[in-house]
Amino acid sequence: MDETVFRVVRNHEEQYSIWPADRELPAGWTPDGTEGTRQECLDHIDRVWTDMRPLSLRRAMEAAR
Template identity: 50%
Template sequence: MNNETEMFDVVINPQGQYSVWPQGKVMAIGWRAVGAGGERQACLAYIDEHWTDMRPRSLREAGVQRAAVGQ
């Protein structure tokens, strides 16, 4: 099956980073499906719409903490 017809799920890791994962393949440790799926381009469009801050969650939270203490 090629990428044109293969179906994917949108997945996310604990750092809030998104990816596509082939449907039916065992999920990689630390990733979970977000409930969106379909052809690769549809999944990439979902990611583009929902993943607006590319920084890992730990880096985003560190920035918020620094701002809260005035650094």
């Protein structure tokens, strides 16, 4: 059984991913505060990432209105 603890991370475009909690985060990614099993982290992302468009695109579309 895989006992790896993951954390949910987010970049400046508000895009989400998961990363092993015991590894240094890649540049440009910050933790969102959620840690757990792979599935728990993926379930969290499913709940919170409701708009898949990057932040820059959302802002551009809003400005064009």
